[in-house]
Amino acid sequence: MAKTKAGVLGATGSVGQRFILLLANHPDFELVKLGASSRSAGKKYKDACNWKQTDIIPEYVENLVVVECKSEFFQDCDIVFSGLDADYAGIIEQEFADNGLGVISNAKNHRQDPEVPLVVPIINPEHLALVENKIVKAKEQGTNKGFIVCISNCSTAGLVAPLKPLVEKFGPLKYLITTTMQAVSGAGFSPGVGSMDILDNVIPYIGGEEEKMEWETKKILGSISADGLTIENIPESELKVSASCNRVAVIDGHTECVSFSFKSEEKPSVDEVKQCLKDYQCEATQLGVTSAPKQTIHVLDQNDRPQPRLDRNRDAGYAVSVGRVRKDTVLDFKMVVLSHNTIIGAAGSGILIAEILRAKKLI
Ligand SMILES: NC(=O)C1=CN([C@@H]2O[C@H](COP(=O)(O)OP(=O)(O)OC[C@H]3O[C@@H](n4cnc5c(N)ncnc54)[C@H](OP(=O)(O)O)[C@@H]3O)[C@@H](O)[C@H]2O)C=CC1
Ligand SMILES: N[C@@H](CC(=O)OP(=O)(O)O)C(=O)O
Structure with missing residues (x-):
């Protein structure tokens, strides 16, 4: 061809x-x-x-x-x-x-x-x-x-990646809370983030980012209308999303701490959540297209992973890494997600x- x-x-x-x-x-x-x-x-x-x-x-x-x-x-x-x-x-x-x-x-x-x-x-x-x-x-x-x-x-891409297979297997989510630690490359080059602002520092604000994460999640997890011409977002009343976004001194790779609850009273175990993420294979991989990741979601078992410098280039940046999957004392589960913001995020x-x-x- x-x-x-x-x-x-x-x-x-x-x-x-x-x-x-x-x-x-x-x-x-x-x-x-x-x-x-x-x-x-x-x-x-x-x-x-x-x-x-x-x-x-x-x-x-x-x-x-x-x-x-x-x-x-x-x-x-x-x-x-x-x-x-x-x-x-x-x-x-x-x-x-x-x-x-x-x-x-x-x-x-x-x-x-x-x-x-x-x-x-x-x-x-x-x-x-x-x-x-x-x-x-x-x-x-x-x-x-x-x-x-x-x-x-870019932060929304990392957030929804592990959630979609979980929703497919265990049903809709009810609550979702995420706190991001976002790389400086996400702010672009002109003007970008100044070194005096970010070195030895964390900036607890990225303009417009929290609002985007909160509504984009509902469109990406939404469905196609009956006439096949538009996307219908998950209604506000069905899913509550709260995002807090921070800029950190990392060049590439957005890390997020994510907590979530399912709507159903019947909850999976931590092992079932991990297995679901490991088993997920995206359509691009099934189609065999050139850049498709071999493993869509890498579930890491070490306590101190994922880390941006060590894990952002898994499957050349087309895969997402998830670690520290555990029960949450307020919502059902919590985990850490890492995605390459200019590759799978852009x-x-x-x-x-x-x-x-x-x-x-x-x-
Ligand atoms: N960085 C990231 O991780 C992500 C960025 N995005 C989005 O992608 C887009 C690009 O971001 P980023 O690369 O970081 O931004 P940059 O500021 O690094 O680059 C902006 C580009 O737009 C061009 N440009 C500026 N003004 C004009 C104009 N009037 N007409 C035509 N071209 C123009 C610039 O050209 P010139 O050099 O000539 O000025 C440059 O090529 C943004 O919309 C951003 O929100 C989305 C997801 C992630
Ligand atoms: N705001 C993102 C990058 C970005 O430009 O996002 P968006 O395309 O949604 O404006 C970041 O700072 O990391």
């Missing part, structure tokens, strides 16, 4: 750079277009971008010339990944979709649109049926085949979604 031609919007940023690394030597995708602001447009990528990854900049992008984020420059792309600054992403991504392009976005702007799936590909790829339905309809009626898929907030999820769409011949 020929490679799928891809573009990246916001290519110079934290998420954009991660997209470029993940697309380097990718067997399914060929990166053909890079977009960023007018400050960067017209420059070679190596000159436009302040490269901050620990892997060196891939040679193949160094001399690609950055263009402005206008759909007319991206018409040769089969799929466009967006790591755009959220101040501009909403309008730009809509313009791309209105002009026939498929956009997989990391930005928050379209996440609440009911017709836009909010996807953590190791958890709710079934919500991509909305895109499939749109493409089928566009083919039948000769209408615009453009679409937007949103990737969730760019990696984008790549995995595109691999699933490609495997289903939707792009």
Whole structure:
């Protein structure tokens, strides 16, 4: 099968750079277009971008010339990944979709649109049926085949990963409380978090993050409407979610302490919870797509794991690690979850979604 031609919007940023690394030597995708602001447009990528990854900049992008984020420059792309600054992403991504392009976005702007799936590909790829339905309809009626898929907030991705298999096996949740310890890469590069603010310190506030975690969880765990065109969130009255978000001096990897209760009076044991997480295999793995994790959720038995520096790269950052699963004295259970915020929490999820769409011949 020929490679799928891809573009990246916001290519110079934290998420954009991660997209470029993940697309380097990718067997399914060929990166053909890079977009960023007018400050960067017209420059070679190596000159436009302040490269901050620990892997060196891939040679193949160094001399690609950055263009402005206008759909007319991206018409040769089969799929466009967006790591755009959220101040501009909403309008730009809509313009791309209105002009026939498929956009997989990391930005928050379209996440609440009911017709836009909010996807953590190791958890709710079934919500991509909305895109499939749109493409089928566009083919039948000769209408615009453009679409937007949103990737969730990075902390939300880690939170929902172990919860979905538990809900599938033991029924709905009633209460969910999470306290996060989030890496600095999550704050992006411009301006990012200053070293005087974060070294020797913890910042107990990340603007808008708690609200996003609280509502996004209900959309990701929600269901597809009967007409197959929208997502119906879990109603507020059915599930109470409380998030407290903190920034810590870690480069990559968001850690979360999570407590939860099931709705049912019949509770599983700690061993049953752990086994359920170990047994879970995501659809991407079943489809055998390129970046699918071998093990979706790693359940670690050591008392002092997961840790970001030691565990964030499990399955190349596409898997989630869970440890310290135990009974909670207030809710039913508590555990610690770790996920790589720019891989499964951002760019990696984008790549995995595109691999699933490609495997289903939707792009
Ligand atoms: N970092 C993370 O872990 C996560 C980030 N996200 C989301 O992903 C998006 C990108 O985040 P991040 O990479 O951290 O941000 P950065 O600030 O590092 O990068 C922003 C990118 O947007 C581009 N840009 C800025 N203004 C414009 C404009 N007017 N027109 C076109 N392009 C523009 C920048 O280009 P230039 O260099 O030319 O200014 C740059 O490429 C955000 O919406 C963020 O909320 C989501 C999940 C996780
Ligand atoms: N707010 C996240 C990253 C992010 O940009 O999230 P969102 O895409 O939901 O705005 C963090 O600080 O780690």
